[in-house]
Amino acid sequence: MEAHPPPADTVPRLQYMADRFKTVRHATMVLSQPLSAEDQTVQSMPDASPTKWHLAHTTWFFETFVLRDFAPDYRPFDPDYHYLFNSYYEAEGARHPRPERGMLTRPALAEIREYRSYVDRAILALLDRNPPEPAQQRMELGLHHEQQHQELILMDIKHVLAQNPLRPAYDRRAALTPSDPPPDLDWISCQGGLVEIGDAGNGFAFDNERPRHKVYVNPFALANRPVTNGDFLSFMRDRGYQRPELWLSDGWLHIQGTGWRAPLYWVKEDGEWQEYTLGGLRPLNPDAPLCHVSYYEADAYARWVGARLPTEQEWEVAAHQSGTDGHFMDAGLFQPDARWNPNGPFFKLFGDVWEWTASAYAAYPGFRPAVGAIGEYNGKFMCNQFVLRGGSCVTPAGHIRATYRNFFPPASRWMFAGVRLARDN
């Protein structure tokens, strides 16, 4: 899916929107194709939702924020769905509790598919009638929202399938990838100074990327490539998980409580490290980017190596030296690969793995959330989370940009998150 700018004229623009709508919605269904109804129903932890729920919730989003507000003659597919498939929008009233999404054996997957078709038809019909600009903006938001849930579908089903002692594959072809030795670690210097950060207004952006604002950045250097599995194995061999001086206080407590001794999905069998992937269990490739680590592990690794994590401002400044090309969901591998092609001075700055930054997720100066339920999209999560940048191998191509801010609590590991080092210059 390419990110061509939309045409300026109204009619072709609406056509363009309709095409994109069909493409994005279809891509979601394609992701659910390898999964049985059973696979799509189960919830493996409160943070992760069933595939079926994602299919319904993204549809609910269009129904609630587009059709309800801009299609006066629209009749909801099922009035109960408003309760069942609201995620976290308090302004939309009571909702089914998040940890119980896996209890919804009904409505059946077949009904959810009908629900999608029903809403798709209504949206396309609305587009035919030249809806007002705000309706189009909501559709735009709905498509970006849908893409975020495409990534979540893959993250969440990986977690479900990994609980199964049979270690079943989502898709046997996933994670089969050529591999090159990684380039030597190198430091790319950036001068810093008084710079501008945040969305410049040239296309779609979430509210949390705005407003563009000035920040002062000290000179720094960013690693040319992400940390690899091999790098992290050295940390482990050096007893990194056993040395408290390498860890944040919270992180040390956390690894004592959980017993973590390796990244998520790493499994030692017969003395060899394996990695559970969406293609099943595979031998760990030391040359591939490290993935599925928490902020705690990212930070501890950086301290061990005598470096640090970049701030999100540093990352964004550096990213302007690079295009946004990379290895994304559309490649169908769903696992960071070990092909090392430079993109500007950097390798894999975009794609493969989200990169933890040292920046707590917070409002930009002058941040104003949207009015109403849509205002809950981002702002209310600005507490105890850290920003990640750059997208991953399960992020839809075209969804990412240099100003994009992803965010997770420091103990989360089920997203495809890795590490790029920084240091003062």
Next chain:
Amino acid sequence: MEAHPPPADTVPRLQYMADRFKTVRHATMVLSQPLSAEDQTVQSMPDASPTKWHLAHTTWFFETFVLRDFAPDYRPFDPDYHYLFNSYYEAEGARHPRPERGMLTRPALAEIREYRSYVDRAILALLDRNPPEPAQQRMELGLHHEQQHQELILMDIKHVLAQNPLRPAYDRRAALTPSDPPPDLDWISCQGGLVEIGDAGNGFAFDNERPRHKVYVNPFALANRPVTNGDFLSFMRDRGYQRPELWLSDGWLHIQGTGWRAPLYWVKEDGEWQEYTLGGLRPLNPDAPLCHVSYYEADAYARWVGARLPTEQEWEVAAHQSGTDGHFMDAGLFQPDARWNPNGPFFKLFGDVWEWTASAYAAYPGFRPAVGAIGEYNGKFMCNQFVLRGGSCVTPAGHIRATYRNFFPPASRWMFAGVRLARDN
């Protein structure tokens, strides 16, 4: 399903066993018929297992304890199943953790059905070859085990579906039943004295019903009928859930912690009590037997009314004045009904609801569990559980008998358990 005694001759006896095997195994599949693959996969609490798991585990039981030990040429359907579908037999080695049974989206329901057919064919083939007596005894045990899981399938799926805010029915025809006013409460006197309790050896019994032994029982009286919903509503109106003097200390703590203010599955909507049944939400029938109460509630109700629960010895003594006829699973209602037909001096002593006794589940004097894994069937649960007697509307007809001992922890409510009062005479 009638409980005719098996024929004495070998060949017809084997034929009889084969017929029963087919009948019982088929009955399990019939129970799963109204359920989608999604319904059959989800686990709603650690105590309750997915339908799919029950289908597989009962099959595993025959595979492990009959085929593995008595059919030397038998090849397991899938070696992984030995790990996946062991319930709690430590002697059979490591097993999938109970609280994670709901993570098994694979193997698919279709594969489990194949597994059942595969094992069924192997068992029937074995029966053709006139297997030794111990093999036949294991098959007998396997059938009684399967019947217990039929009841569990209904208990567990009721719990799953009840979590769904749509309150879907398992079967729309369930719980539709004629209703009579209950008979007045009356007390049936029993003389007691030195009596014998336990299995007399005339047919199948579980090891926990043996050996038959002498007990001394004081004169007592047993209520002619179980407590009704209407009776319990009086307790609730008299603030029964708010008065600590009515409760065991553990029970009082438990209802403070859980906030219980009514039996499980009771729902107040618009000021009227409804009851979730396997037929969906239904108005509460005050004339029907009380169901889905814990030992704590049973005991508190008895204290409130100035009576007590019977001991299991008292219950068993009284039961010999009555046949074992009653309202069981085979009626297809899956809910206690309000038809009041006497059976000897009692109403509904068998069927409708399990009756809590005041007896902690313990070994009978001289109890010897079977050797090996089968010995884990009953004995290792003799701690912090209470005995229930008489079977329920989800117990297969013919499965129950006067000496049958069911057992649950005092806080459990998802089984179909009610109350029959006793008092000293």
Next chain:
Amino acid sequence: MEAHPPPADTVPRLQYMADRFKTVRHATMVLSQPLSAEDQTVQSMPDASPTKWHLAHTTWFFETFVLRDFAPDYRPFDPDYHYLFNSYYEAEGARHPRPERGMLTRPALAEIREYRSYVDRAILALLDRNPPEPAQQRMELGLHHEQQHQELILMDIKHVLAQNPLRPAYDRRAALTPSDPPPDLDWISCQGGLVEIGDAGNGFAFDNERPRHKVYVNPFALANRPVTNGDFLSFMRDRGYQRPELWLSDGWLHIQGTGWRAPLYWVKEDGEWQEYTLGGLRPLNPDAPLCHVSYYEADAYARWVGARLPTEQEWEVAAHQSGTDGHFMDAGLFQPDARWNPNGPFFKLFGDVWEWTASAYAAYPGFRPAVGAIGEYNGKFMCNQFVLRGGSCVTPAGHIRATYRNFFPPASRWMFAGVRLARDN
């Protein structure tokens, strides 16, 4: 403190009561003597109360159940104490939550001592005025209650001090005791039959020991001596804690969750087992009775050795062959000793360690709790507990009798509980 029968005449009987009152109340203060105000304030777990709280609660018992009801001119020492020092009597209204007893830095120990003196004077003044029979019965109950709390003071402070990495002694002289090799294990046969159990009405007994009633007991044999530390070390060396087939299902779960691998207070230092005692850390004496095990461990040990625990009826039948002499609190050792003097056919049937029975704590047939708050003394705990018999080295001499029923949940270990084996004959 001997248990002479009280005189028959009123005046000497009141004098006798006054003397006993002074003796028992003084004994409590003597127990608190080695402890600082700091020691007496802290609570180490919800089950265990601070010494200071015990001093106050036993006083509250006399104030509430004797003085309030029988001394009309009595003025409470402090009205707040009614709330602070109620233990579990719901009928006495709201009370300070049990897990927060250790928050009561105020009232100070000095005030609690004054409280005791104040109430002591009021009780003795009441005795001077020849109070009615019910008042005397309440005093009698109060003294037995006080003796129970003497044992609790020692159990609870042992738990507090054991949390301290300095392993301080309560009293350096405690647990210093001569030691003999234990007698060989022998089995004492008892014929059983239809026997009577429970209090015969010759002296004080708690309501849970009544009414005396008939039970039928099969022939059995009871071990001549309790299990020793050495016996239990053999179980441990035979991997007793690692073998699921030896454990109740609940017990196995519990030891997985807690990581128990030895009795409470056992500490391995430099490869040698030590035991924390009220005299500090001491080398484990293999010849002394095993102490501080849960029901789970007692039951698993019995299964390992091919025996079982006695029922409480068996224990009581056997106990009538023996006097109640033994090693009690008054010896000042506060630790089971290894002097083996026979008492009838048994060693140490009374004293040293409470002996777990296989009997769940339940009402005797015809049990009637007292009316009012006093009725909460025993009956409301008849759930998920097991009966222990015979008293221990921290039970006051004269407090125990053959019909005495102590009770604890199966996972409790901080009381001085051990094991005597039984088997069928």
Next chain:
Amino acid sequence: MEAHPPPADTVPRLQYMADRFKTVRHATMVLSQPLSAEDQTVQSMPDASPTKWHLAHTTWFFETFVLRDFAPDYRPFDPDYHYLFNSYYEAEGARHPRPERGMLTRPALAEIREYRSYVDRAILALLDRNPPEPAQQRMELGLHHEQQHQELILMDIKHVLAQNPLRPAYDRRAALTPSDPPPDLDWISCQGGLVEIGDAGNGFAFDNERPRHKVYVNPFALANRPVTNGDFLSFMRDRGYQRPELWLSDGWLHIQGTGWRAPLYWVKEDGEWQEYTLGGLRPLNPDAPLCHVSYYEADAYARWVGARLPTEQEWEVAAHQSGTDGHFMDAGLFQPDARWNPNGPFFKLFGDVWEWTASAYAAYPGFRPAVGAIGEYNGKFMCNQFVLRGGSCVTPAGHIRATYRNFFPPASRWMFAGVRLARDN
């Protein structure tokens, strides 16, 4: 205690250090004076330590980081104390677990007092011998550390005493204070721009205040005074605690889980709000600064009023318009007061209550923690905490400065924390 700059010459400087040492150490003992040994022993939550522990730990700090490293002939008071009184310095080895500090009934308070005297003498003796500069720096750090623990002693004992239903006073004279109506809320504009933040090197500062660095700050305005109790009552009356749209997602979850409906220590009795203070329960003064609120409540209040919390950079920029005078611990009130005297354009920017900022606690650009155990002082807590500024009524006078960064997790409320509003300009 004034914060005069130390003299430049060595001998008077050492004399000055010795005087300060005596003064600060004495002030700690004065704080513990109103407390019994019982009061000083108990721990009311894992976050709060017993007074006795604070007395010992601050002494351990001097023993470990000054005497051990710079007084070669020093012999530790008790080798066990190194384990018992280490707080969180992993590099110093194993330590007593934080949640079990309240189990230490031994060593007795009297021993801890001896420990303090012993170490005090050794430090003063060392000062007589003209110790090297690094030793003097460690002493300086030790004194600032001791002052931090003075504040903690008051915070922690308030929490202990508040658990007591008697609501005892720490000091009856505390919290007795004149009161004026607060000034109208006014907004003080600050121009912002490229400014410098952090310690300029003119005196003692913690490592987390360094290095001084450039930041770009947008124009903003800061409220002239903190939010008052009366202001917050309006929020509560407007159902602030019931409206999810006002809360961060984490905050809303937290108040659902805890049931918070008012600031910590607020108690409604007979329809009137009271506040537990170190002087006991007092009527809530609407004119006094709001205190004991979490970040969640601070943030929700700001959103309700249409403002926001300041960043720590904004706060620090504004603070340079004001002196550091204010109401601190030395006034002996230990409660925010309602006397409103301006200090520059602001009221109470320093003292009374710590002011929550919107800034997550993070390293300044170029931050380097000290080498060794001392490096654990601040850096390892830079995760999931927010910065508070300005000191409080329990902060020692002279301890605070404009660059001082305090930090707590967003759910903490037992420190004396309040709110000052900010807005964009």
